[in-house]
Amino acid sequence: MKILVIEDEKLLADSLKTLLESKGFQVEVAYDGETGAEYALLGIYDLLILDVMMPKLNGYQVARQVRAKRCTTSILMLTAKSAVEDRISGLNAGADYYLTKPFDTRELLACINALLRRQGKQVDELVFGNTALDLDTCTLVCGDKSVRLSAREFDVMRFMLQAQDRIVSKEMILARVWGYDSNAVENHVEVYVGFLRKKLKAIGSNVRIEAIRRLGYHLEVEQG
Amino acid sequence: MKILVIEDEKLLADSLKTLLESKGFQVEVAYDGETGAEYALLGIYDLLILDVMMPKLNGYQVARQVRAKRCTTSILMLTAKSAVEDRISGLNAGADYYLTKPFDTRELLACINALLRRQGKQVDELVFGNTALDLDTCTLVCGDKSVRLSAREFDVMRFMLQAQDRIVSKEMILARVWGYDSNAVENHVEVYVGFLRKKLKAIGSNVRIEAIRRLGYHLEVEQG
DNA sequence: GATACCTTATGAAAATTCTGGTGATCGAGG
DNA sequence: CCTCGATCACCAGAATTTTCATAAGGTATC
Numbered sequence: 001m002k003i004l005v006i007e008d009e010k011l012l013a014d015s016l017k018t019l020l021e022s023k024g025f026q027v028e029v030a031y032d033g034e035t036g037a038e039y040a041l042l043g044i045y046d047l048l049i050l051d052v053m054m055p056k057l058n059g060y061q062v063a064r065q066v067r068a069k070r071c072t073t074s075i076l077m078l079t080a081k082s083a084v085e086d087r088i089s090g091l092n093a094g095a096d097y098y099l100t101k102p103f104d105t106r107e108l109l110a111c112i113n114a115l116l117r118r119q120g121k122q123v124d125e126l127v128f129g130n131t132a133l134d135l136d137t138c139t140l141v142c143g144d145k146s147v148r149l150s151a152r153e154f155d156v157m158r159f160m161l162q163a164q165d166r167i168v169s170k171e172m173i174l175a176r177v178w179g180y181d182s183n184a185v186e187n188h189v190e191v192y193v194g195f196l197r198k199k200l201k202a203i204g205s206n207v208r209i210e211a212i213r214r215l216g217y218h219l220e221v222e223q224g
Numbered sequence: 225m226k227i228l229v230i231e232d233e234k235l236l237a238d239s240l241k242t243l244l245e246s247k248g249f250q251v252e253v254a255y256d257g258e259t260g261a262e263y264a265l266l267g268i269y270d271l272l273i274l275d276v277m278m279p280k281l282n283g284y285q286v287a288r289q290v291r292a293k294r295c296t297t298s299i300l301m302l303t304a305k306s307a308v309e310d311r312i313s314g315l316n317a318g319a320d321y322y323l324t325k326p327f328d329t330r331e332l333l334a335c336i337n338a339l340l341r342r343q344g345k346q347v348d349e350l351v352f353g354n355t356a357l358d359l360d361t362c363t364l365v366c367g368d369k370s371v372r373l374s375a376r377e378f379d380v381m382r383f384m385l386q387a388q389d390r391i392v393s394k395e396m397i398l399a400r401v402w403g404y405d406s407n408a409v410e411n412h413v414e415v416y417v418g419f420l421r422k423k424l425k426a427i428g429s430n431v432r433i434e435a436i437r438r439l440g441y442h443l444e445v446e447q448g
Numbered sequence: 449g450a451t452a453c454c455t456t457a458t459g460a461a462a463a464t465t466c467t468g469g470t471g472a473t474c475g476a477g478g
Numbered sequence: 479c480c481t482c483g484a485t486c487a488c489c490a491g492a493a494t495t496t497t498c499a500t501a502a503g504g505t506a507t508c
Contacts, residue, residue, distance in 0.1 A: 070348065070359075084328045091334035096342055097321065104308045110315035118298070118320055118342060150453060166360040188455070190497065197498095213464060213496060214375035215362060374464060412466070414486065421487095437474065437485060 001116065002026045002044060006036030006062060007051040007078070016049065019105060020112075033057025037065050044175050045073050047115060052079035052090065060093040067094035074115040078103070119162075126161040129221035131205040133157055145203040152177065153199070156192045160209065160219055169216035193217060225340065226250045226268060230260030230286060231275040231302070240273065243329060244336075257281025261289050269297050271339060276303035276314065284317040291318035298339040302327070350385040353445040355429040357381055369427040376401065377423070380416045384433070384443055393440035417441060 003025045007013040010031065017027045028045075030036035034056040040048055048066070052059035063075055077095040079086065087098045096118075097111050126133045131142045138154040139146050149157060155177040160168055170186040178184035193209055200207055206222040227249045231237040234255065241251045252269075254260035258280040264272055272290070276283035287299055301319040303310065311322045320342075321335050349356040355366045362378045363370050373381060379401040384392055394410045402408035417433055424431055430446040 074342070084331050088328075088331050088334045091331075091338045094341075096338055104312075106312050107308050107315075110312045114315045114320055117318075152454070167362060184455085186496095187457085191455080191499090193497095194499065211463095211497060212362070212372070213462090215378075218361065376465070408466085411468085411486095415466080415488085418487065418489095435486060 001046050002028070003047045003049060003112075004036070004039055004045045005029045005049045006033065006040070006054070006059070007049070008032055008054045009051070019108075023109065033059065033062045037062045040066050040073060041069055041071055042175055043071050043073065043172060044179075046119065047112060048073055048075045050075055050077050050095070052077060052081060052086070060089055063090070063093040063095055074119060076111060076115060078108075126158065128161055128219055129205065129207040131200065131203070131207045133161055140199060140203060140205070142200075142203040142205045147199045147203050149196075149199065153192055153195050156189070157196055160217065163219075165219075167212055167216050167218045172216070225270050226252070227271045227273060227336075228260070228263055228269045229253045229273045230257065230264070230278070230283070231273070232256055232278045233275070243332075247333065257283070257286045261286045264290050264297060265293055265295055267295055267297065270343065271336060272297055272299045274299055274301050274319070276301060276305060276310070284313055287314070287317040287319055298343060300335060300339060350382065352385055352443055353429065353431040355424065355427070355431045357385055364423060364427060364429070366427040366429045371423045371427050373420075373423065377416055377419055380413070381420055384441065387443075389443075391436055391440050391442045396440070413441075 001024070003020055005013055005016050005020075005027060007016065007029070008031050013029050013031065017029055020027045028039065030039050033054045036048075036050070036054075037057060039045075040062070050059045050062060054062075057065070059077055059079065063077070066073065066075070074097075075095045076097045076099065077090040078099050078101060079090070080101045082100040087100075090098045096115055099108065099111060125135055125141075131140060133140055133149075133154075134146075135158070138149050138151070140149060140157070156173060159173055159176050170189045173189050174182070174184055174186065178188065193211075197209055200209070208220045208222050210218045210220050212218055225248070227244055229237055229240050229244075229251060231240065231253070232255050237253050237255065241253055244251045252263065254263050257278045260272075260274070260278075261281060263269075264286070274283045274286060278286075281289070283301055283303065287301070290297065290299070299319045299321075301314040301322045302325065303314070303322075304325045306324040311324075314322045320339055323332065323335060348359040349365070350359065351357075355364060357363075357373075357378075358365055358370075359382070361372070362375075363372050364381070380397060383397055383400050394413045397413050398404075398406070398408055398410065402412065417435075421433055424433070432444045432446050434442045434444050436442050
């Protein structure tokens with residue numbers, strides 16, 4: 001689970017980082033809105049924690065910018081402003097939750113869990129067509145047959161399943177699975193899609209990974 | 225959009241119903257936790273608004289019961305209890321948002337919008353006539369028929385749909401889709417307009433791409 | 449050191465995209 | 479109303495790009 005904290009108060013930002021890392025999250029920090037928005041748009045985070053009052057771009061602007069680019073990462077807004085109007089602006093700008101400082105750390109963690117749960121990233125299996133991906137055992141299951149996936153295969157498969165009906169580009173898969181700063185190339189994705197197709201067929205799944213030229217891949221249920 | 229309100233204070237429940245219906249939602253009300261949980265488990269609602277203090281089953285219990293049955297309807301908890309512990313219990317019981325009474329109606333509506341937005345129920349699409357361009361799957365949809373567009377076809381179609389009623393010149397399309405510095409020629413546009421017309425006809429769309437001599441192209445809805 | 453996994457490389461295959469040409473259509477001007 | 483030039487539609491095949499499948503070399507792990 002990757003979380004991006006966008007917060008200009010260094011003290012708070014760093015204590016957030018420490019808190020969240022102690023709970024097993026991967027955390028990165030941006031200290032102003034502009035770099036925050038830039039990071040966020042990579043689309044590799046599961047959650048943004050976003051302060052409102054910041055230099056360069058404020059939190060509302062960051063949220064709007066992120067949503068305008070059709071980035072669907074969950075946003076938790078965190079701010080000293082407690083007026084109702086501010087909460088409304090935050091939610092309308094695209095935030096998913098609004099918490100006012102000072103906040104209780106247990107409440108923050110409960111919010112984070114609620115948001116991640118809602119993303120369907122905490123369930124123990126992802127289902128598509130007649131096939132399920134068991135997140136505990138990294139196994140593809142179809143009827144009474146099943147096959148274990150390697151770590152990479154699993155990451156790629158999970159990302160595609162989470163995208164649901166949307167088309168996922170190879171860049172997105174690369175950024176998410178290999179990391180945006182790795183030097184992996186698109187052929188890696190192609191090879192792993194090949195592996196996955198083979199394993200899907202082996203268990204008799206009706207799920208097909210369809211290639212869409214220039215755009216990426218797309219999951220489909222085979223009709224027949 | 226269907227909303228279920230579970231609230232024992234009849235006055236509040238009914239005013240919520242009125243408010244939400246005035247915003248175009250379909251609303252049903254349950255006046256205690258037991259019947260509320262029963263209704264909720266039908267799985268036909270897009271959102272539950274759930275009071276905590278209620279006879280028979282309280283809000284936490286309802287939420288837990290709903291989640292235990294793997295029902296993923298969004299839950300907005302609404303209560304007079306404002307202690308942090310209560311908010312944490314609510315979120316951990318499976319709620320997606322926690323609002324304390326008395327609440328501002330505009331804030332309530334902003335929350336509801338945020339929750340429904342997160343459900344991704346509204347697909348991203350451009351609509352014209354009886355036809356829609358699904359931006360997630362790059363597909364033209366008309367009734368129950370649909371056809372996938374190639375990357376170029378999609379770019380051209382999107383540009384025209386975004387132009388709405390305006391006439392778009394071939395230069396504009398070239399600049400926008402192929403890039404102002406490419407060496408593509410106007411015939412490219414003509415060819416792709418041809419492709420699009422064929423696909424529009426194939427799905428029975430009433431959208432026509434009309435050529436306007438010397439000026440460019442224009443979308444029209446065929447009258448019949 | 450055997451096994452599984454990840455990365456890199458390659459050529460074949462497939463689909464999209466581009467090209468040039470031909471015939472159809474339109475509108476202006478006589 | 480007819481002619482002519484310009485514009486547009488359409489087609490078939492070429493060129494290019496993208497994807498697939500496979501193999502082989504590295505690396506980590508037990």
